[in-house]
Amino acid sequence: MQPLHDDLHRTAHERQLDLTRRRLFALGGKTLAAGLGTAALGSLLGRQALASPTGPERHWAPKAKRVIYLHMEGGPSHLDLWDYKPDLRKRYNQDLPESIRNGQRLTTMTSGQARFPVAPSMFQFTRYKNRQDGVWISELMPHTGSVADELCFLHSMHTDAINHEPAITFCQTGHQQPGRPSLGAWTSYGLGSANANLPTFCVLITQGIGNMQALSARFWGSGFLPSEHQGCRMRSSGDPVLYLKDPAGVSRSDRRAMLDLVKEFNAEEAAASLDSETRTRIAQAEMAYRMQMSVPELSDLSDEDDETFALYGEDARTPGTFAANCLLARRLSERGVRFVQLYMRGWDQHNNLPGEMRAQSKAVDQAQAALIKDLRRRGLLDETIVVWGGEFGRTVYSQGDLSETNYGRDHHPRCFSMWVAGGGFQPGISLGKTDDYGYNIVERPIEVHDLHATMLHLLGFDHEKLVYPFQGRDYRLTDVSGKVVQEIVKGSVA
Template identity: 65%
Template sequence: MDPIEEYCRNITRREFFSKMAVGAGAIAFGDLLTRDGYASAENPLKYGQMGAPHFAPKAKRVIYLFQNGGPSQLDIFDYKPGLKQKFDQDLPDSVRQGQRVTGMTSGQNRFPVAPSIFEFKKYDNNQDGLWVSELYPHTASMAHEMCVMYGMHTDAINHVPGITFLQTGHQQPGRPAMGSWMSYGLGSANDNLPSYVVMISQGYGNMQAISSNLWSSGFLPSEHQGINFRGAGDPVLYLSDPKGMNRTDRRRMLDAIADLNQEEYHRTKDDEIMARISQYEMAYRMQVSVPELTDLSDEDEDTLALYGPDVHTPGSYAYNCIMARRMAERGVRFVQLYNRGWDQHGNLPNEIKKQCKASDQPQAGLLKDLKRRGMLDETLVVWGGEFGRGVYSQGKLTEENYGRDHHPKCFTMWMAGGGVKPGITYGQTDEYSYNILDGGIHVHDLHATMFHLLGINHEKLTYRYQGRDFRLTDVHGKIVKDILA
């Protein structure tokens, strides 16, 4: 390692302020340039492994609205009116094509077709029109901003590997999450907030368990892991000082710990020690920045109304959506919202009504809010779950009630802003929404395309671990150029 680079990596906060007063103005100017993506050989000050995007980015940040559990594309976006004539008929073998099903339906004697009971309406989206069910009127009102992708498909058929695959590019846990890769590559745009934040809201259906593995930094340095903002108590654990400790005491304690960690680093050369120092400093700064971030008193009533009546309830989807916008304003690179409750194997019509009602207005409000603030063009908003739902009923089928099992070979996601074409649909499915006829997008393709919009060549952002260069897309992934603006 170059001696100057090693010195810069290992310098403590105390040493920095004592030795680097001269030239602070130039450093600050370089900092501003770097944060806007202009780092170069002439301006080597780096934030993130890349130092600067590989090419000019369309998006500076991502808000990922992950619908945990697998929303039914048949009941929301993928309109199949012809299915009403096929009610309770067996799904043809020519359609199923021997595709695997889960253990929950593999023992069924029949696979009866279950048409959606919900009405669909065509909305203007600048193209041929977008069909959306009555469950999502607010979201449908933003059709002119959305790129709806019907041909999503994945390798996983069960929740844990499916969710893990969408977040990390691999079905087995242990790999870095997408947000961690972004943080590692592009760095932070705000010294006082994490570059990767996670928030969770509870829904109204069967809620699959999620864990911190989904926002782990894996084998990347630990300062790139996602920070989970909670819906109750302190937004971040241990944000408040213990009784009897004031901010001056906390500063002295951190300086002492940093000195000890510095000595240990010089002894072991373990980079994780430097990551630990960085995390302690971030936690200290967050004690001031997070209370300001979570205080909605500066939001006007018109803005709050965009997100719906639950906007003041911490942990609700509405609250998390407005928090996502506030974080995006403050430079957080990657905001991940986990919206639980979409695992509707039975009683789907009743559960999906509640789930959609809770999520419809907040996510539409988020798009409207970003648009009117001039932020949508530079913010990539992504919506979707780990897979879709099958056309056949799981369990008993009636004209008013049915359930749907997992379906990985065909589901719907949408994106908006951040360099994707607004007001389009992409891909086509068969009459049963069971197979993709055109415009298939694999999970690796989605990741490659998202990274492209952020100015990242997904093949070049790698990390050497155990003798191999790893990347988010592994050895796969192609950019879906047809959806790029």
């Protein structure tokens, strides 16, 4: 039998080459100097060769088909949620030893503090059963604890950035400076769509309480990848997707006729200008037409029963809550959407951490555990990667006044905790350790690039080979870094 993908890929590619060459020589004869024509041809071919409708070929059989990424914007405190340090309770208000801080940089929000007093977590921890000897989780996350046997905890994540903007950009695009394609865009580029009626990459945002950072659309942008791979933000009030509905007085058949005409014009333009973005534009208009039917069906929760709302929490009935977005993420995933990016804003607890974290955790805990349970019982968890984490952790020392019941924590990139589940990750394990202060990593450091490399690995790609040519060189999500974390990949011998 003929390998299908190969053949399809090559046919489309060759067709494009043929068109491009003919067009360009025709143009070149009239208007362009021969040298310029050749240079332009080179850059166009590079772009189009990979922009084939089916995307690049996988490097091996994937374990996962899709991703749900729960990003906790602001940097939740690992010390108050996942990284259990009981002995710190016996160091209450002691100064953080210089041997631990070791001259590492601090943000200007605390670098001027006279003291760095140790603030132990005031929250009680419980050990939950997993597939090792259990995992300690804070009282703030009891529901998540109840699915600990499905989760893989990474206690030794670290990042290069110390402030939100570059740190989120790094988490979402593999680079601190803006402009690179996001993780979701790379996934969309790599995997292509599995549901032609919905965007391949959807973004859902929940407002938190307290200090929130701006979320720029470039966190889910497509960078230099074709723009069809950018995330489609779904709004929680009004129309989920803007400008999708036909205006009053325009019937669906009128809309069809209009689109057909515009498509003709655009096709002529694409043939003349050779601009792949025009082709994207045609495809996106068709997608929007189909989404007029598929999005209302997607966001209509009337076919969800009371048991679902009991599982996710009654908040799930209120659009825009984290619970509602988790439920929507499940609905998107079961319809084949490749990448669902959730943002929970408001984890930036410089002050009043205990009170704010109680509220933030309450907003996410039940729903994220429900998402795991719900994916699992529908047979989707094994093929869906779920990722939970912020852009960095928080300091063990208190920012501002310390008391037994109130403290704050500054940004801490040197270590933080994340968890991953499903999609070929080892369930019920923990990897990595931090020191007694939860300040430095002492065992199995994992950098953000390593997580990205591992996610691509599970999706069927070698992160060093999934590249896109731009500005004269091949770019990849993991830049020049990243190693697959074999210990957390199911069935691999670490």
